Amino acid sequence: MTAATTAEDRQPPAAPVPLTGVFDTDRERATARLRNATGQLAAMPPRARRSLADTTRAQHLHDAARQLRTAFLELHAERVYDTLTAGRTAHLRLVEVAHAAGRDFPGLAPSARQMTEEAARPQSEKEGWEIDQGILFRALLRAPGPGAHLMESMLRPTPRALELLPGFRDTGEVVLKAARLERRRGAGFVTLTNTHCLNAEDNQHVADLETLVDLVLLDPQVRVGVLRGGVMTHPRYAGRRVFSAGINLKELRAGAISFVDFLLGRELGYLSKMMRGLVRADRPWPGTDAQKPWLGVVDGFAIGGGAQILLACDRVLAASDAYFSLPAAQEGIVPGVANLRLTRFLGARQARQVVLWGRRIEAGEPAARLVFDEVAAPDALDAAVAGSVARLANPAVAANRAMLNLADEPAEQLRAYLAEFALQQALRAYSPDVLAKLHR
Incomplete structure (x- = not known):
């Protein structure tokens, strides 16, 4: 510890910035202070090489800046x-x-350049700018007007899906890195193909699933969406189908799981689209959004994020040897929107057993029938899928499932939940206990 660092560390913290409630005045004052704090952090050694005094000083700078960001927003x-x-x-x-905020309000949110630099670091060596993105999105989602507009914007088809749509309509097939889509007899079969890691979720997985969900919802020849895991190449499960092993913890440790694109984006992206359909800028009269029923098919297991997907499906089939679990407390993070939805399925007590205590529910248990609508022998699952697709293709199903989802989970309820989730999940991703688990 140098004398200069020690003296600097002992300096009293800067006085809080007085905010007036006048936007232009507060913007000038806040961004000036926040740019200064960002500059001081940039001048310090990288997090992995900081002394104890440097680490303490950096935390003081972050705490003061985050308090100001929160107050301003x-x-x-x-x-x-x-x-x-x-x-x-x-x-x-x-x-x-996020990028526009970093550009137009310097210091209020990290810049695109800062996030590019951050993405190259392991999770334990990042500065933690995603926490500041969490502060931003918590505030925007809490505000009724901006929050509703942002949620609707995220329900629009992605440019990638619109680009692929003509080819899919012609061929009935799209193959992406982490998933593929096939149209068969009026159903869009989405197969998860992150086979090397048991369909664990990563940035690519989330991006590809949103693209394929968009295509299912955009194609008028598709009446039902079906989600199922592909055949594994992982040595332990080679030749067998597996639904999903949840978040890819190796990718999280490597710093390759994005807060915006993955942790928040999957909830407002493809999972919300499965529940609420698409919003089209060119929607014709009567102005209803594109909604279709979804069938989840579980081979092997649905762990963590895999179990979360099932809560957005209208019907779930499972092999008799399958199970689901949400080991969120063990991993140290929040299981997406599952804390909002799981109590509707299992009730409050059993939901706590699954989320807080790591309870694993086997397909043969009575409680499993609260998530799995039908359990079949592995060799009878294909026939069960065909029967369910035929029933879900009934034209009245789409309208009724839309009204059921509206009653179960009003958009305002989801908005309020996601506002708090945005900050809590960002904080958990950088908490000491999570970083220690990832290291182990």
Whole structure:
């Protein structure tokens, strides 16, 4: 520890920035202080090479800056969002909102350059700028107008899906890195193909699934979406289908799991689209959004994020030797929207047993029938899938499932949940206990 560092560390913290409630005044004051804090952090050694004094000083800088960001956004979230979206005329996705905030409000949110540098580091060596993105999105989602607009923007088809749509309509097939889509007899069969890691979720997995969910919802020849795991190449399960092993913890340890694109983006992206359908800018009369029923098919297991997917499906089939679990407390993170949805399926007590205590529910247990609608022998599962697809293709199913989802989970309830989730999940991803588990 150098004398200079010690003296600097002992300096009293800067006085809080007085906010007036006047947007332009507060913007100037806050961004000036936040740019200064960001500059001081940039001048320090990388996190992995900091002394104890450096680490303490960096934490003080972060704490003061985050308190200021939170206070500013509590006053001005609507004005910030309107600035970023040209008065809500632009429909930006999460990553576009994040980058625009870093550009138009320096220091309020990390810049695109900062996030590019951060992405190259292991999770334990990152500065933690995703926490500041969590602060931003918590505030935007808490504000009713901006939050609703942002959620609707995320329900629009992705440019990638629109680009692939003509080819899919012609051929009935799209093959992506982590999943593929085939149209067969009016159903869109989405097969998860992250086979080397038991369909564990990563950034690629989330991006590919959203693209394929969009295509199912966009293609008028498809009436039902079906999600199923592919045949594994992993040595332990070679030749067998597996639904999903949840979040890829190796990727999280390597710093390759994005907060915006994965941890928050999957909830507002493909999972919300499965529940609520697509919002089309060119939607014809009567203006209803594209909604279709979804069938989940579980071979092997649905762990963590895999179990979360099932909660967005209208019907779930499972092999008799399958199980599901949500080991969120053991992993140290929040299991997406499962804490909102699981109590509707299992009830409050059993949901706590699964989320907090790591309870694993086997397909043969009575409780499993609260998530699995039908359990079949592995060799009878294909026939059960065909029967369910035929029933779900009934034209009245789409309208009724839309109304059931509206009653079960109003958009305002989801918005309020996701606002708090945005910050809590970002904090958990950088908490000491999670980093220690990832290291082990």
